[in-house]
Amino acid sequence: MNWFTQILSISIFNLRAIPERKGSALSAAFGIAGVVLVLTAVLAIAEGFKKSVTATGAPDVAVVLRSGSDSEMNSGLSRDETRVISDAPGIARGKRGPLTSAELFVIIDLPKRSTGTSANVPLRGVGENAYDVRGNIVLREGRFFEAGKNELIVGTGAARAFAGLEVGKSIKIGPNTWQVVGLFTADGGIAESEIWTDASVLQPAYNRGDTFQSVYAKLNSPGSFNEFKDALSLNPQLKTKVERLNEFYAAQTTMVSEFISKIGVTIASLMACGALFGALNTMYGAVSARTREISTLRALGFGSGPVIISVLAESVVLALIGGVLGAGIAWLAFDGYQASTLNWATFSQVTFAFAVTPQLLVQAILWSIVLGLLGGIFPAIRAARLPIAAALRET
Amino acid sequence: MKFLSLVIGNLKRKKLRTVLTVLSAFIAFLLFGLLCALKEGLLAGVNIADADRLVVRNKITLIQPLPVNYKNRIATIPGVDAVAPLTWFGGIYQDPKNFFATIPVDPETFLDVYREYPISAETKSEWLKTRNGAIVGEALMKKFGWKVGDIIPLTSPIWGQPEGESAWQFKIVGTYDTTKKGGDTSSMYFRWDYFDEGKVEQKGLIGWLTLRVKDKDQATAVAKAIDAEFANSPYETVTEGEGAFASSFAQQVGDIGTIVAGVVGAVFFTILLVAGNTMSQSVRERTEEIGVLKAMGFNNGLILGLVLAESCAIALAGGLIGLAMAAVISAANPFATVLPSFNLPDRDLIRGIIFALVLGLVAGAIPAIQAMRLQIATALRRN
Numbered sequence: 001m002n003w004f005t006q007i008l009s010i011s012i013f014n015l016r017a018i019p020e021r022k023g024s025a026l027s028a029a030f031g032i033a034g035v036v037l038v039l040t041a042v043l044a045i046a047e048g049f050k051k052s053v054t055a056t057g058a059p060d061v062a063v064v065l066r067s068g069s070d071s072e073m074n075s076g077l078s079r080d081e082t083r084v085i086s087d088a089p090g091i092a093r094g095k096r097g098p099l100t101s102a103e104l105f106v107i108i109d110l111p112k113r114s115t116g117t118s119a120n121v122p123l124r125g126v127g128e129n130a131y132d133v134r135g136n137i138v139l140r141e142g143r144f145f146e147a148g149k150n151e152l153i154v155g156t157g158a159a160r161a162f163a164g165l166e167v168g169k170s171i172k173i174g175p176n177t178w179q180v181v182g183l184f185t186a187d188g189g190i191a192e193s194e195i196w197t198d199a200s201v202l203q204p205a206y207n208r209g210d211t212f213q214s215v216y217a218k219l220n221s222p223g224s225f226n227e228f229k230d231a232l233s234l235n236p237q238l239k240t241k242v243e244r245l246n247e248f249y250a251a252q253t254t255m256v257s258e259f260i261s262k263i264g265v266t267i268a269s270l271m272a273c274g275a276l277f278g279a280l281n282t283m284y285g286a287v288s289a290r291t292r293e294i295s296t297l298r299a300l301g302f303g304s305g306p307v308i309i310s311v312l313a314e315s316v317v318l319a320l321i322g323g324v325l326g327a328g329i330a331w332l333a334f335d336g337y338q339a340s341t342l343n344w345a346t347f348s349q350v351t352f353a354f355a356v357t358p359q360l361l362v363q364a365i366l367w368s369i370v371l372g373l374l375g376g377i378f379p380a381i382r383a384a385r386l387p388i389a390a391a392l393r394e395t
Numbered sequence: 396m397k398f399l400s401l402v403i404g405n406l407k408r409k410k411l412r413t414v415l416t417v418l419s420a421f422i423a424f425l426l427f428g429l430l431c432a433l434k435e436g437l438l439a440g441v442n443i444a445d446a447d448r449l450v451v452r453n454k455i456t457l458i459q460p461l462p463v464n465y466k467n468r469i470a471t472i473p474g475v476d477a478v479a480p481l482t483w484f485g486g487i488y489q490d491p492k493n494f495f496a497t498i499p500v501d502p503e504t505f506l507d508v509y510r511e512y513p514i515s516a517e518t519k520s521e522w523l524k525t526r527n528g529a530i531v532g533e534a535l536m537k538k539f540g541w542k543v544g545d546i547i548p549l550t551s552p553i554w555g556q557p558e559g560e561s562a563w564q565f566k567i568v569g570t571y572d573t574t575k576k577g578g579d580t581s582s583m584y585f586r587w588d589y590f591d592e593g594k595v596e597q598k599g600l601i602g603w604l605t606l607r608v609k610d611k612d613q614a615t616a617v618a619k620a621i622d623a624e625f626a627n628s629p630y631e632t633v634t635e636g637e638g639a640f641a642s643s644f645a646q647q648v649g650d651i652g653t654i655v656a657g658v659v660g661a662v663f664f665t666i667l668l669v670a671g672n673t674m675s676q677s678v679r680e681r682t683e684e685i686g687v688l689k690a691m692g693f694n695n696g697l698i699l700g701l702v703l704a705e706s707c708a709i710a711l712a713g714g715l716i717g718l719a720m721a722a723v724i725s726a727a728n729p730f731a732t733v734l735p736s737f738n739l740p741d742r743d744l745i746r747g748i749i750f751a752l753v754l755g756l757v758a759g760a761i762p763a764i765q766a767m768r769l770q771i772a773t774a775l776r777r778n
Contacts (some may be wrong), residue, residue, distance in 0.1 A: 026670040034665040037660055070491065073458070102442060107456045117646040120456065174455045174631065206459075263433070267426065274422035278669040281415045285676055288409075299696045342647040347458065349647065 006302050013273035014286075015317060021286060027324035031275040032371055036326030037362045038271055040142035041334050042264030043363075044354040046257055049341070052157075052352035053190050053253040059222040060092075061133060061245040064215040064232065069241065071252065071345050072105035077240075083269045084237055085215045090228035091292055094132050094217045098217040104202050106290070107348050108173050108195075110162040119340075120348040121162055122194045123152075123173075123211075125202030133218045134191065142167040142182030147198045153182040155192035157351030161340040166196070176205050179350035190249060193340070193351040218243070252345040272371060279375025283315050287383045294383050295391035304384035311383050315376025316369055323368025330364070331356045398697075402704045405677070413709065416673040420713025420754070421720075423666040424747055428721020430655045431743035438645045444638035446510065447611035447620055452603040452640075454631035459598035461630050463591075466504070469606060472624060474617040475608045479504040481585065482602035486549035486563065488539075495535055496582035497549060499590035506605050511574045518569030525681025526589045528568040532580030536570050543567050547583075551611065557593035609772025663754065670758035674706045678762040685766050699767045706759025707752060718744055 020024050032049060064085050069075035077085075091098045104125035112119045131137045143165075145151035152171075159165045170179045178197065186192050199212065211233040219228055231241040243251075287294070294307060335356040343350040406413045445646065451469065453459035460482075469478045479500060482707060486497035502522050514522075522528045531541065541547065547748045548562040556562055565585050573580050591598055608617050618634035678685070685698060693701075718739075725739045 023675055024476050024672045027668040030668050031665045038661055046420040068550075068555075074485075086506075109456050112646070115646045117643050119643070119647045120458075169513065175627075226746070231630050249573050266429070267658060270422055270426045270429075271665070274426075274662070274669075275418050277415045278672075281412060281419075281669060281673060284411060284415075319769070342644070 002190055003303065004305065006306035006335055007309045007313075010297060010302060010306050011313040014310050014314045017290070018314070018318070019383045021289065023366065024282045024285050025318055028375070029313045029318050029325070030367050031278035031325035032322030033329070035268065035271040035275040035371070036323045036368055037330050039264070039268035039367065040327055040330035040356060040360055041354070042267060043360055044330070044334055046260045046264060047337070047357055047360065048339075048352040048355040049260065049350070050253065050257050051355050052188060052350060053249045053343075058135060058245055060219045060224075061135075061227060062217050062219055062228055063245055063248050064217065065213070065241050065243075065310045067239045067241045067369070072103075072213045073107075073346065076282060077102070077212050077215065079210045079212070081211050081238055081240075082167060082212055082215050084235065085217070085232060085240070087297070088217075088228055088231040088235075090219050090224035090231065092220050094129060096129065098147065099129050099132050101130040101133045101216045102199060102212040103127065103130070103214050103216060104199050105213050105346075106202065106206055108171075110164065111172070112349075113161060113163050114340075115117045119162070120342070121158060122346065122348040123202070124194050124196050125199030126196055127151070127199055129218075130196070130216070131214045134186065135218070136189070140183045140185055142180075142235050145181055145197055148201060150176055150178045150201060152178050152195050152197045153184050154180055154195050155351075156183055156185050157192035157338075157340070158349075159183055160338055161193075161349065161351045172283070174205065188353075190350060193349060246274040253343060254352075255344055256341070272367065276371055276375055279319065280313065280378065282318070283311065283376050283379035284382070286314065287311060287379045291386060291391045295386050295388045298386070298388050299392065308380040308384045311380035312373060312376040315379075316372035319368045319372025320365070323365050323371075325363040326368070327361050331361060398701060398704075402708060405681070405701075405705055406708060409677070412673060412677070416670055416709050417713040417716075419666050419669045420710050420751070421717040422713075423662050424714040424717030424751060425721050426662050426717075427659055427747055427750070428718045428739050428743070429724065430659055431747075432721065432725035432737050432739045434655045434689070435740055435743070436737040437648060438642065444636070444641050445607075446636070446638070447608050447614065448605055448637040448692050449608060449614060449621075450603060450605050450637055450640040451621055451632050451634045454633045456620075457603065459630075460597060460602060461604070461632065463599050463601050465561075465630070465632075466501070466517070466601075466604060468624065469604060469621055472609065472617065472620050474608050474613045474620070476607045477504055477507040477606055478606040479508040480592070480601040480604050481505070482587065484549075484551055484585075485551070486551050486583075487555045488547065488549055493539075495538075496579075498584050499587040500580060500584050501587050505584065508605050511578060512571040513574065514569055514571050521568040522586070525566055525568055526586060527563075527565050529565040529583050529585035530571050531567050531583045533570050533572045534580040535583060536567075538581070541567055543569055554590075554594045554596070558595060560594070563590075563593065596734060656738050663750070667754060667758055670706065670710060670754065673709070674702070674759045674762040675765075678702060678766050682769065683773050685769055686771050689769065689771045690775065695767045699763045702763035702766050703756060703759045706763075707755030710751045710755030710758065711748075714747060714754070718747045727732065 064077070065072065065075035066077055075077045079102070082100070086098045087102040091100060093099065106123050106125075107120045108120045108123050110121045111117065139153075140156060142153070145153050164171055167180055167182055167183060170177050184192075184196075202208070203210065217228070219225055225244055232238055232240050232242055297307065298304070334354045337354040338351065339354065340349045340351040342348070434650060451461070451465070453461055463480060466478050466480045469475055482499050484499055487493070488495070502519065506514065506519065518530065522530060529547070537542075545567050547565045547567060549565065550556060550562050565583070571580065587601065608614050618636075621634045624634050688698065688704040722739045722744065725737050
């Protein structure tokens with residue numbers, strides 16, 4: 001019998017024997033399923049969070065803040081400064097002039113649907129060109145707000161996460177009452193966690209005089225960014241900081257994404273160790289239960305190589321079953337699950353959906369194969385090294 | 396106790412298997428301990444909050460300010476013992492990664508309301524004499540190796556720098572420690588009058604106020620009275636207990652409790668399977684021996700007890716080592732930049748030990764009952 005056939009026949013023999021050891025086989029498989037489930041779920045949180053914040057950072061949109069500020073909340077630009085910025089080269093032009101939107105960013109308190117306690121929700125005052133600048137705002141229900149009125153449009157993420165934001169409802173912020181007139185989506189991006197209104201109505205409501213906090217500008221092309229940035233830094237009237245939108249978003253979320261990833265990987269690694277011990281236990285048990293069978297095979301002439309590979313094959317098959325089970329449950333239960341959390345950079349809520357991406361699923365299956373291999377290698381070597389005569393005698 | 400040698404002897408029979416099972420339990424309880432410390436860290440503010448302290452903030456949102464004269468107006472409301480104004484400075488020391496809390500306060504009222512930060516009389520008088528004086532928490536002093544008398548430059552992205560200067564300069568006049576377990580000593584408190592004079596915008600405005608009530612049963616009534624006082628003014632307020640205020644931040648991060656419970660549940664279930672499986676294997680292998688013991692006169696209850704003792708021993712061994720390691724790691728706090736407080740509370744340690752016992756009992760239950768029910772003749776015949 002050649003080498004390959006030996007492996008096949010022993011492996012099939014082993015695999016057929018699994019139902020006899022249902023208990024330990026199941027425990028190893030479930031152990032690995034558990035690891036894969038937790039790992040996938042936690043990494044899906046990190047992926048979903050990153051996706052919601054960076055997905056719509058278009059490369060041809062730039063955001064301008066006051067120099068020295070690390071977020072819109074800390075920035076401040078006067079109306080004159082926003083005019084000077086709008087006149088800079090590199091900006092695309094629309095029917096009404098340069099495509100820029102001078103914006104305000106504040107926070108309001110609303111109760112979160114899931115916990116009932118209040119949370120910080122971003123409220124953004126935008127300019128009339130905001131939709132053309134962003135390019136991906138789509139109205140889903142109701143209508144856009146009218147300039148000059150106390151009207152709001154709400155991102156679908158925010159509407160899902162917070163109570164009281166349906167079209168037609170009104171909310172009271174300080175002394176003013178605002179009417180929700182529409183719901184919008186933004187390709188799953190961060191704007192969906194926000195509430196928008198006219199900047200000129202928001203300014204007096206928050207005693208901001210005639211100041212803004214940021215200017216969003218649509219550039220002629222991604223390449224015009226440098227021209228735009230240089231023009232602003234050389235201008236003595238301005239002390240500003242210019243970034244591409246996707247880089248700006250990425251910087252805003254690093255702290256939270258890193259925190260979640262770090263915790264996720266720690267938990268998953270620890271669980272993987274635990275599952276590894278479970279798998280090792282099972283496979284050692286399998287080998288010792290079949291000592292006589294294995295030595296009989298060896299006595300018959302099967303090489304030690306095929307024995308090792310067959311034990312490994314068994315271990316990997318069990319691990320794969322567990323891995324597929326865990327990944328499957330993670331995908332069914334968690335993909336698209338809506339959640340929201342606090343983005344420390346903006347001190348307000350960001351809504352996102354758990355994203356169980358194909359890469360994550362592949363990663364999960366790979367983890368389970370690795371665990372299967374690691375869990376099988378030492379028992380396999382022990383099986384191959386059994387002294388045949390002594391083992392045949394063992395009960 | 397005389398059967399202890401039997402139990403230990405059985406455990407030593409297949410050393411590798413015992414060790415692997417103990418290791419699985421160790422991992423499970425290490426995770427449990429770390430997750431409890433994480434939950435504690437995220438909910439830290441809630442647990443050290445005082446039942447007799449209230450927080451007053453702008454009704455619209457915490458980031459909107461309040462006028463500084465609210466301090467005097469609140470002090471006149473019946474039931475209020477002491478009021479301290481605070482503001483979020485958001486100062487950066489050299490690099491944003493070195494983040495720590497920096498808060499301008501009024502020294503007298505601050506120390507009166509926050510009695511858990513006792514400072515010496517000399518530090519206090521020094522602070523009152525030095526306009527740009529600051530007190531720094533013990534943990535923070537150690538982190539940067541500062542000494543009393545050092546001048547610390549800070550920049551503030553929120554407030555900008557004082558007119559004509561590139562940074563705020565604060566002189567350390569002393570340190571503070573906390574009398575509460577798990578309390579925070581990684582912040583810096585300096586004088587609000589120096590801050591108000593130096594800042595370019597929003598003069599005369601503070602962030603929020605913390606107050607102590609004379610009688611904690613009156614807390615709700617006092618809170619209502621404060622909010623009524625400022626209703627329909629340009630700066631309306633919302634007053635809530637310190638615990639509720641702190642927990643609203645934790646709630647914003649997410650439902651931490653449920654997530655932790657979910658992960659811990661998954662981990663324990665997995666370990667249960669592993670340990671249970673080990674115990675079943677071990678009992679099955681010893682059928683003949685159990686038969687001999689029964690023939691010798693060991694009664695059913697004793698057999699049950701022996702098997703259970705074995706599984707509890709494994710679970711407890713792994714559990715105790717895991718919890719101990721978790722306690723050591725949390726004391727070292729690898730998440731210092733994000734979670735200043737990360738420790739394993741005693742009650743979770745005790746809970747962990749109880750869980751270990753329960754795990755051992757549940758994992759060993761079925762094998763133990765099987766062993767108990769073995770018929771002597773059948774057992775002796777099996778080989």
